[in-house]
Amino acid sequence: MPKVLISDKLSPAAVQIFKDRGIETDVKTGLAPDELKAIIGQYDGLAIRSNTKVTTEILAAATNLKVVGRAGIGVDNVDVPAATARGIVVMNTPFGNSITTAEHAIAMMFALAREIPEANASTHAGKWEKNRFMGVELTGKVLGIVGCGNIGAIVADRAQGLRMRVIAYDPFLSVERAKELNVEKVELDELFPRADFITLHTPLTDATRNIIDAKAMAKMKKGVRIINCARGGLVVEEDLLAALESGQVAGAALDVFKTEPAKENALFGNPKVVCTPHLGASTSEAQENVALQVAEQMADYLLTGAVTNALNIPSVSAEDAPKLRPYMTLANQIGSFAGQLTETGIKDVKIEYLGHVASLNTKPLTAMVLEGLLKPMNEAVNMVNAPVVAKERNIKVSEVKSESEGDYHTLVRLTVTTDKRERSVAGTLFGGNKARVVEIKGISIEAELGQNMLYVTNQDKPGFIGALGSLLGANGVNIATFHLGRSEAGGDAILLTQVDQPVSNDLLEKVRALPQVVQAKFLTFA
Numbered sequence: 001m002p003k004v005l006i007s008d009k010l011s012p013a014a015v016q017i018f019k020d021r022g023i024e025t026d027v028k029t030g031l032a033p034d035e036l037k038a039i040i041g042q043y044d045g046l047a048i049r050s051n052t053k054v055t056t057e058i059l060a061a062a063t064n065l066k067v068v069g070r071a072g073i074g075v076d077n078v079d080v081p082a083a084t085a086r087g088i089v090v091m092n093t094p095f096g097n098s099i100t101t102a103e104h105a106i107a108m109m110f111a112l113a114r115e116i117p118e119a120n121a122s123t124h125a126g127k128w129e130k131n132r133f134m135g136v137e138l139t140g141k142v143l144g145i146v147g148c149g150n151i152g153a154i155v156a157d158r159a160q161g162l163r164m165r166v167i168a169y170d171p172f173l174s175v176e177r178a179k180e181l182n183v184e185k186v187e188l189d190e191l192f193p194r195a196d197f198i199t200l201h202t203p204l205t206d207a208t209r210n211i212i213d214a215k216a217m218a219k220m221k222k223g224v225r226i227i228n229c230a231r232g233g234l235v236v237e238e239d240l241l242a243a244l245e246s247g248q249v250a251g252a253a254l255d256v257f258k259t260e261p262a263k264e265n266a267l268f269g270n271p272k273v274v275c276t277p278h279l280g281a282s283t284s285e286a287q288e289n290v291a292l293q294v295a296e297q298m299a300d301y302l303l304t305g306a307v308t309n310a311l312n313i314p315s316v317s318a319e320d321a322p323k324l325r326p327y328m329t330l331a332n333q334i335g336s337f338a339g340q341l342t343e344t345g346i347k348d349v350k351i352e353y354l355g356h357v358a359s360l361n362t363k364p365l366t367a368m369v370l371e372g373l374l375k376p377m378n379e380a381v382n383m384v385n386a387p388v389v390a391k392e393r394n395i396k397v398s399e400v401k402s403e404s405e406g407d408y409h410t411l412v413r414l415t416v417t418t419d420k421r422e423r424s425v426a427g428t429l430f431g432g433n434k435a436r437v438v439e440i441k442g443i444s445i446e447a448e449l450g451q452n453m454l455y456v457t458n459q460d461k462p463g464f465i466g467a468l469g470s471l472l473g474a475n476g477v478n479i480a481t482f483h484l485g486r487s488e489a490g491g492d493a494i495l496l497t498q499v500d501q502p503v504s505n506d507l508l509e510k511v512r513a514l515p516q517v518v519q520a521k522f523l524t525f526a
């Protein structure tokens with residue numbers, strides 16, 4: 001039974017889902033990195049929010065971990081490349097808290113416009129400072145959105161309801177989408193001087209880190225108000241403080257900080273700054289959504305192999321997973337067949353999906369072919385990291401798809417080009433789910449791949465089969481199945497036989513010494 005650790009505060013709905021799906025679940029929040037490192041090796045899944053830092057060190061200790069599930073959007077607390085390298089799927093819930101976070105940004109904008117937090121504190125203190133607080137209206141003001149994805153788009157919609165004019169900077173926002181959202185797509189340098197309010201909704205990347213610094217603020221309209229409910233590293237906090245003190249920026253509302261938990265910060269105590277402790281996603285609705293989603297997604301992956309919302313592996317829907325499963329076996333077997341025969345550097349991998357299989361989501365199948373192909377060279381390869389490993393080795397991978405059927409109603413053919421030769425192997429499904437190899441080097445054959453296989457290429461000459469059978473028998477190796485193919489009478493021939501015992505290197509040498517043999521190899525399949 002898979003075992004999952006929940007290491008951040010998640011709605012109890014998540015535990016219930018894991019339990020209902022037969023997954024053992026521990027909830028241990030607030031663990032120090034060393035404490036997490038000490039126990040992570042026991043778990044197949046780790047469910048987190050933004051508090052747990054899934055670093056390379058944690059991942060190195062996570063010897064059984066298969067999936068990290070982020071109940072929320074940002075995965076900047078997870079070392080995704082390190083997880084990928086270890087074959088661990090990282091998934092998030094990209095929409096579960098978007099509305100809630102957009103609403104928080106709007107609430108922050110109102111709080112700034114009407115100085116609600118300061119007015120609230122003053123009134124609680126019995127001061128009745130009616131003359132101290134003079135707000136600004138939102139109606140007719142220009143809202144500049146930096147990052148107009150899921151949350152930015154909802155903010156745009158709500159702001160338009162408040163009769164604001166919305167402009168947006170997002171290099172990946174298409175003109176069509178901008179039209180649909182009724183926002184004016186602008187460059188950053190145009191947004192800065194035009195906006196009365198600026199709200200940030202980008203992920204934290206190398207391109208967005210420090211996007212709001214002294215230079216940027218100098219370009220803004222004097223008296224601008226800035227809202228950040230995305231990530232702390234987007235704003236240079238010292239520069240913001242200086243701009244608030246000079247009056248260039250009239251106010252800032254921050255839900256996120258460069259260092260979190262933010263217990264000390266130079267901006268704290270400044271009356272022009274409204275702060276919340278990373279509460280953007282904190283509504284009961286959003287937390288219920290993300291907890292349910294992440295638990296379902298993780299359970300699906302651990303129990304069925306279905307992949308949803310993963311950042312480092314192609315998605316496989318729960319509906320597709322059972323359809324793909326027999327193809328996954330086939331893809332892995334033909335990859336493994338070629339991989340076990342390959343002894344020199346691979347340059348090029350071509351995977352042809354012909355007939356029925358071409359109508360399916362073939363990305364996971366390609367990952368499985370690559371896993372099979374590369375595993376003989378690197379034990380740590382799995383379908384998550386195989387495409388990355390292939391890229392690191394400069395292996396060019398291409399897919400060819402055609403739904404028209406040939407001799408088989410469905411066929412996967414792998415062609416591997418190495419420094420020395422080109423090698424191809426193809427397989428199909430018999431009876432809808434039984435993987436069979438049906439072609440090797442363009443020669444037809446029909447074989448099921450089992451645990452112990454002997455693969456021989458030879459000249460098609462009389463006497464060979466008898467000699468091989470006698471040799472195996474004399475060495476205590478029992479033949480279970482026997483499959484032959486040849487290009488033409490007297491030409492190149494192949495033999496694939498399943499045997500009940502592994503074939504030792506000594507025996508292989510004897511097989512190779514038979515007069516007609518060109519190549520003999522012992523292959524093994526899971």
Ligand SMILES: NC(=O)c1ccc[n+]([C@@H]2O[C@H](COP(=O)([O-])OP(=O)(O)OC[C@H]3O[C@@H](n4cnc5c(N)ncnc54)[C@H](O)[C@@H]3O)[C@@H](O)[C@H]2O)c1
Binds near residue numbers: 101169172229279
């Ligand atoms: N405060 C919170 O509690 C909270 C809650 C949810 C999400 N978030 C954060 O909000 C951010 C946005 O979330 P989302 O769901 O809208 O993500 P999203 O991926 O849907 O949207 C992000 C947008 O940023 C754009 N973008 C990327 N690079 C950019 C750049 N260099 N300049 C301008 N735009 C750029 C992308 O094109 C995309 O449209 C994320 O960082 C997420 O972690 C915070």
Ligand SMILES: O=C(O)[C@H](O)COP(=O)(O)O
Binds near residue numbers: 074075278280282
């Ligand atoms: O990226 C997110 O989803 C938000 O930052 C929410 O983070 P949280 O789950 O820690 O509240």
